[in-house]
Amino acid sequence: MPVTRIEELTIADVHDAYRRGTFTARELVQAYLDRIDALDRSGPALNSVISVAQDALAQADRLDAELARTGELVGPLHGVPVAVKDQIETADIPTSFGNILAADYLPEKDATAIARLRDAGAIILAKTTLPDFATSWFSTSSRSGITKNPYDLSRDPGGSSSGTATAVAANLALVGIGEDTGGSIRLPASFCGLVGVRVTPGLISRAGMSSLVSPQDTSGPMTRTVADAAALLDVMVGYDPEDSYTGAVVVDGGGSTYADAAAEGTFAGTRLGVLRQAFPDTTDPDGAAALEVIEKALAELRAGGAELIDIEIDRLDEQVGFTSLYTTRSQADMNTFVQARPSLPVASMQAIVDSGDYHEKLDLLEAIVAGPLDPTDDEEYLQRVLAQPAFQRQVLGVMAEHDLDAVVFPDAKLPAPTHADVLGDRWTCLTYPTNTVIASQLLFPAITVPAGHTTGDLPVGLEIMAPPYAERPLIGIAAAVEATLGARRAPRAAVSDV
Numbered sequence: 176m177p178v179t180r181i182e183e184l185t186i187a188d189v190h191d192a193y194r195r196g197t198f199t200a201r202e203l204v205q206a207y208l209d210r211i212d213a214l215d216r217s218g219p220a221l222n223s224v225i226s227v228a229q230d231a232l233a234q235a236d237r238l239d240a241e242l243a244r245t246g247e248l249v250g251p252l253h254g255v256p257v258a259v260k261d262q263i264e265t266a267d268i269p270t271s272f273g274n275i276l277a278a279d280y281l282p283e284k285d286a287t288a289i290a291r292l293r294d295a296g297a298i299i300l301a302k303t304t305l306p307d308f309a310t311s312w313f314s315t316s317s318r319s320g321i322t323k324n325p326y327d328l329s330r331d332p333g334g335s336s337s338g339t340a341t342a343v344a345a346n347l348a349l350v351g352i353g354e355d356t357g358g359s360i361r362l363p364a365s366f367c368g369l370v371g372v373r374v375t376p377g378l379i380s381r382a383g384m385s386s387l388v389s390p391q392d393t394s395g396p397m398t399r400t401v402a403d404a405a406a407l408l409d410v411m412v413g414y415d416p417e418d419s420y421t422g423a424v425v426v427d428g429g430g431s432t433y434a435d436a437a438a439e440g441t442f443a444g445t446r447l448g449v450l451r452q453a454f455p456d457t458t459d460p461d462g463a464a465a466l467e468v469i470e471k472a473l474a475e476l477r478a479g480g481a482e483l484i485d486i487e488i489d490r491l492d493e494q495v496g497f498t499s500l501y502t503t504r505s506q507a508d509m510n511t512f513v514q515a516r517p518s519l520p521v522a523s524m525q526a527i528v529d530s531g532d533y534h535e536k537l538d539l540l541e542a543i544v545a546g547p548l549d550p551t552d553d554e555e556y557l558q559r560v561l562a563q564p565a566f567q568r569q570v571l572g573v574m575a576e577h578d579l580d581a582v583v584f585p586d587a588k589l590p591a592p593t594h595a596d597v598l599g600d601r602w603t604c605l606t607y608p609t610n611t612v613i614a615s616q617l618l619f620p621a622i623t624v625p626a627g628h629t630t631g632d633l634p635v636g637l638e639i640m641a642p643p644y645a646e647r648p649l650i651g652i653a654a655a656v657e658a659t660l661g662a663r664r665a666p667r668a669a670v671s672d673v
Contacts, residue, residue: 178206182346182665186255186403189349193242193254200235200242200254200298203349207256207300208232211347221323223332223341225261227301228268234298252410253296258348260339261302261318262309263394264383265289272385273305273335275317276520276532283518286383287415288352288394295410300348303338307533308509308524309354309387310540311335311604312362313597317534321594324366325666326632330591333363339397340367345666350407351397356387357501358586358611360395361623365586365636368663370404370653371623372396373614375643377423379408380415386508388500390420391615399663401440401624401654405433408646427644436647440654442480446579447639447652449473449485452492453584453610461589468635469585472626472660479659484577491613494566498616501539502546503553509543536597539604567617571642581641581652586611586623590633614640622653625662632667 178198192198208227215221228234238254248254264270264282271277284290289299304319314322314337322337324330325345332341336353340363343351353360355373364371372395381392396407409432415421454469455462477483488494506524513521527533528544550556574582588608596602614621620643623636639656641649657663 178202181206181210183399184349185400186252186349186406189254190248193248199239201232201239203254204231204235204256204298204300207348211301214345215342215347219323219325219328221325221341221345222319223303223322223338223345223347224258224301225271225304225319225338226268228299230267231256231298231300238296238298248296250294250296251406252292255297256300256349257292257297258301258303258339258342258351259289259299260305260336260353262305262335262354262385263289263352265299265302268299268302270302271318272308273316273318274307274521274527274533276527278318280519282383284383287380287417288411289383291410291413292352301342303342303351305335305337307527307537307540308385309335309356309359310537310543312358312607312609313337313536313592313604315534315536315597317532324591326368326634327591329595330593330633331366331597333366333591335359336363336397340364340369343397343399344368350403352394352407353397354384354392354394355615356391357615358609360397361586361611361621361636361638362609364397365623365638366591366634368625368634369623370396370398370401370625370657372404372408373621374408374412374646375423375427375620376618377420378412378427378646380413380418380421382415382417386512387505389508391618401650401657402434402437405437405650408433408650423644427646431647433647433650436650437654440651440658442476442655442659445480445652445655446482446484446577447476448574448577448579448582449483450488450582450584451485452487453588453613455585455588459589464629464631464633465585465588465590465635468627468629469637472637472662473583475659476656479655481655484579486573486577486579486582488570488573494562495612495616498559498563498566499612500550500559502542503556503559504550505543506546506548507550510548537604542605563616563618570617574642581639581649583637583639584610585626586636586638590629590635610638614638619643620646620649622649624653624656624660626660627662628664
């Protein structure tokens with residue numbers, strides 16, 4: 176029978192429907208494909224999906240047949256349609272990395288994270304938009320142009336996981352996968368009313384995912400609920416011999432599942448540090464609107480049982496700026512990735528810039544190419560690298576001094592910018608006031624959870640940051656925040672059910 180309600184479904188909802196026979200995986204996939212046609216390619220023309228899997232319905236048929244034969248789901252993600260950022264390689268769908276030169280590039284094999292999803296029964300439904308090689312906070316791409324924010328079509332969804340954010344927020348897929356180096360999961364998730372998770376780098380394999388700053392890179396979930404994000408983490412986290420960073424799972428130590436952590440989430444005994452240094456500037460009307468949402472959310476968390484303690488990090492802006500490695504290291508890491516793929520029609524980042532085959536608003540890409548080919552040619556590179564653990568120790572010291580479980584602050588000091596802001600250079604990638612770089616450059620895990628909406632109905636996200644390898648308690652805190660605030664809501668008239 177047809178799927179009568181597609182908006183805001185969860186993995187648990189879908190699995191319950193499969194078991195009851197309410198609808199099949201084929202019917203669910205067809206419903207999402209129809210919605211992509213109606214909302215992404217026509218109607219409001221969100222422009223979040225680059226391509227869909229040609230065999231998506233066939234994948235669903237195989238899963239339906241197996242459930243009918245055995246009476247059991249094949250895995251924890253049985254029949255879960257997933258939208259994947261086109262930065263992550265898929266063997267059956269071209270992977271463009273957001274760049275026009277790579278539009279037809281078909282990888283030899285799936286990225287490890289994709290293989291894990293498939294093994295768990297997931298259906299890779301579609302690949303989603305991003306700026307060229309993930310080099311922006313915005314959606315500007317030579318491959319796909321701009322992507323619209325489903326809450327306000329005149330605004331950007333954020334980057335660089337732009338398409339995944341819009342697709343999941345607009346219910347074009349059940350869940351999504353993004354990538355986060357400096358905030359590319361959390362910023363668009365916060366602009367689109369989603370949960371977005373950045374794990375400690377190394378817990379999820381980056382094999383088959385283009386790099387930006389290798390020690391900071393990670394893929395991760397973008398979902399409408401914390402429980403769905405936890406379900407994806409339970410599949411994605413694990414050792415991969417193709418990515419030496421994944422030895423980090425030994426430090427993580429295992430234990431209960433992320434799903435259990437989400438289910439058991441509570442504020443009992445929870446102490447949250449409030450980093451007001453990262454709060455919006457109230458002299459800016461947009462900043463004031465975002466701050467109003469955050470302050471209301473914090474008041475609700477306090478009333479819900481969380482203990483909030485104002486904290487300060489000495490020289491925060493200076494340390495964030497000095498530990499940034501984009502203009503010293505990124506070019507080398509990005510070139511290493513593309514040059515390991517002879518069939519990829521991209522020789523180097525310099526070649527892209529020289530040819531002009533990139534979006535004109537990618538000031539970060541230009542700055543990366545203007546930097547050294549070898550990061551050690553930067554006379555400050557060693558000092559920048561050594562400053563990172565010193566920064567980390569300082570923040571851990573603040574957390575220890577105040578006996579904190581996590582630190583909270585808004586993901587950005589402004590709501591989503593308009594396309595006119597971006598294309599008119601009111602904001603560039605290098606000037607946009609995002610706070611997500613704090614956790615990234617500390618190598619800390621962090622989650623954004625919807626905090627509420629401005630009076631103009633723009634989502635605002637609350638970032639929750641924890642020490643390395645503290646993902647399970649972090650998931651629990653996020654679940655408690657989600658339950659207390661209940662701030663997620665589907666976009667309204669522009670993308671209503673069709």
